[in-house]
Amino acid sequence: MKNPSKIIIIDDNPDFRFTMEIFLKRNGFETLTAEDGQNGMDMIEKERPDLILLDVMMESIYSGFDVCKSVQSNPDIKDIPIIGISGMGAELGVSPDKKGDDDYFRVDEFFEKPVDKEKLLARIKELLVEGLVRKGKAVRIHDRVYIKK
Amino acid sequence: MDYTGQQITSSRSGLGEEKPTDGLMIPANNSKAIDGLGFRNIIDLLPCYLSIQDRSMHILFANQNFKDDFGEGIGKLCHKVYKGSPERCEFCPVQKTFKDRKVHISEETVQLSTGEVADMIVYSSPILNASGNVAAVIEMSTNITKVKEMQKELKILGQSIAILSHDIKNILEGLHGGAYVVDEGIKDGDMELAAKGLDIVKRNITEISSMAQNILYSSKKRDLKYREVSPNEMVRDLVDLFQEKANAMDIQLKHETNHAPPLVSLDPMSIRRMLENFIWNALDACKKDKEKDFHAVVVRADLHDKFHFKFEVEDNGVGMDEETKASIFDEFYSTKGGHGTGLGLLIVDKIVKEHGGKVEVLTTPGRGTTFRTIFRIN
Numbered sequence: 001m002k003n004p005s006k007i008i009i010i011d012d013n014p015d016f017r018f019t020m021e022i023f024l025k026r027n028g029f030e031t032l033t034a035e036d037g038q039n040g041m042d043m044i045e046k047e048r049p050d051l052i053l054l055d056v057m058m059e060s061i062y063s064g065f066d067v068c069k070s071v072q073s074n075p076d077i078k079d080i081p082i083i084g085i086s087g088m089g090a091e092l093g094v095s096p097d098k099k100g101d102d103d104y105f106r107v108d109e110f111f112e113k114p115v116d117k118e119k120l121l122a123r124i125k126e127l128l129v130e131g132l133v134r135k136g137k138a139v140r141i142h143d144r145v146y147i148k149k
Numbered sequence: 150m151d152y153t154g155q156q157i158t159s160s161r162s163g164l165g166e167e168k169p170t171d172g173l174m175i176p177a178n179n180s181k182a183i184d185g186l187g188f189r190n191i192i193d194l195l196p197c198y199l200s201i202q203d204r205s206m207h208i209l210f211a212n213q214n215f216k217d218d219f220g221e222g223i224g225k226l227c228h229k230v231y232k233g234s235p236e237r238c239e240f241c242p243v244q245k246t247f248k249d250r251k252v253h254i255s256e257e258t259v260q261l262s263t264g265e266v267a268d269m270i271v272y273s274s275p276i277l278n279a280s281g282n283v284a285a286v287i288e289m290s291t292n293i294t295k296v297k298e299m300q301k302e303l304k305i306l307g308q309s310i311a312i313l314s315h316d317i318k319n320i321l322e323g324l325h326g327g328a329y330v331v332d333e334g335i336k337d338g339d340m341e342l343a344a345k346g347l348d349i350v351k352r353n354i355t356e357i358s359s360m361a362q363n364i365l366y367s368s369k370k371r372d373l374k375y376r377e378v379s380p381n382e383m384v385r386d387l388v389d390l391f392q393e394k395a396n397a398m399d400i401q402l403k404h405e406t407n408h409a410p411p412l413v414s415l416d417p418m419s420i421r422r423m424l425e426n427f428i429w430n431a432l433d434a435c436k437k438d439k440e441k442d443f444h445a446v447v448v449r450a451d452l453h454d455k456f457h458f459k460f461e462v463e464d465n466g467v468g469m470d471e472e473t474k475a476s477i478f479d480e481f482y483s484t485k486g487g488h489g490t491g492l493g494l495l496i497v498d499k500i501v502k503e504h505g506g507k508v509e510v511l512t513t514p515g516r517g518t519t520f521r522t523i524f525r526i527n
Contacts, residue, residue: 013319013323015323015326015327015349015352015353016322016323016326018326018330018345018349019326019327019329019330019349020326022329022330022333022342023329026333087315087316087318087319087322088315112318113318113319113321113322114318114321114322114324114325114326115322115325117329
């Protein structure tokens with residue numbers, strides 16, 4: 001059996017971490033959890049997860065925005081796809097900017113709470129493949145992705 | 150209104166030089182009611198402040214309304230009279246009118262002779278002399294403090310809707326998540342897991358209940374219902390109410406009360422709301438603290454001095470830095486990320502002000518926080 005993909009859940013809300021952990025495990029993923037940005041960052045560097053599920057508006061000093069910036073500026077981990085999650089949405093001016101303006105945060109996908117679990121699952125699967133392509137472990141030819149042996 | 154374009158000049162010599170200006174006009178069909186009233190009287194009766202300033206910002210003329218609220222200003226510098234300031238105002242419309250002969254508008258904050266601070270909208274209009282130069286400037290101001298207050302309230306309303314929607318979404322996430330865990334537990338016959346899910350659901354129900362109470366409190370204008378109450382009893386009741394929650398969070402919650410407490414007159418419902426908000430915050434501050442092994446929240450009621458009594462809620466949680474401390478009573482300020490509207494302390498502030506009391510915040514980052522409210526006995 002192939003190794004399951006490893007997903008890290010970084011959120012200061014223990015209920016959300018617990019729920020997501022159960023959801024992801026039951027869908028065949030391995031999970032890691034961290035309750036703040038600093039711990040999350042340490043774990044990412046040590047464990048090299050395949051995907052980051054990140055609450056961008058955590059109350060800790062080292063926020064989700066900081067995690068985004070740290071991951072994306074570190075060549076060793078910058079290819080890991082990030083899914084941003086927040087209860088704050090467009091009505092409070094929180095929205096990801098995929099163009100990468102410095103004033104905004106850049107994520108591969110953004111979900112507002114409450115998260116639609118089915119949509120999240122579909123996007124996780126797509127982004128895991130995208131992560132492989134970025135790392136050079138797979139190639140995209142037209143619309144198809146070929147995983148290197 | 151029907152204006153004919155009949156123009157008048159200022160009656161003060163040396164100002165208008167009898168040359169028409171485009172500043173002031175009166176209706177042609179004066180009704181009998183104002184016959185014989187005279188322009189001077191009309192100007193005095195105008196429901197706004199009217200003054201005329203020269204180039205050096207000295208007041209040459211002021212209407213009665215002006216004198217009533219700002220004192221006899223003639224011969225004095227306008228910024229001194231309006232604001233008690235030795236400096237000219239930054240966006241002074243009068244100076245702009247002197248420069249370009251045009252009408253200017255600005256918003257200024259001034260101080261009435263009673264000491265009351267008021268927001269004004271100020272219009273300035275030129276009085277031209279025979280050669281077309283600005284000889285003086287008429288300044289007309291209206292008190293818009295009420296309008297400003299309404300603007301502020303509207304802004305708060307807008308923000309509150311946005312923040313509430315954010316909070317509701319977070320609670321929905323909790324309810325969805327909890328229900329999902331319950332489902333999965335039942336599906337697998339894993340009752341332990343289902344019970345964990347149910348706990349999540351219950352927690353979020355508690356959160357939305359508290360939120361609903363805060364919203365109700367902040368949205369209703371209610372008259373305070375003063376009653377003689379024992380602060381000791383209130384504190385004991387509340388500690389009992391929160392005891393189970395504190396136990397579940399592994400935080401010691403206790404009360405300390407005076408042995409011979411006075412009966413005090415206050416609105417028990419709002420004071421209760423205030424203390425509930427403090428206790429919520431204190432428990433939350435302890436939960437956030439990862440440094441200490443033991444956490445405690447103490448709720449006190451005691452005499453402050455001969456004429457005042459106090460409530461205190463002390464925690465040994467995370468504490469606050471100066472910046473946070475300075476912002477906590479701002480509208481919708483919250484450090485709780487997904488877990489706080491910022492409504493709680495705003496309501497506290499409102500309750501304390503309504504009771505004519507005051508709030509003190511003693512806090513050290515990493516050590517904890519004490520919220521102290523002080524009220525007059527009767």
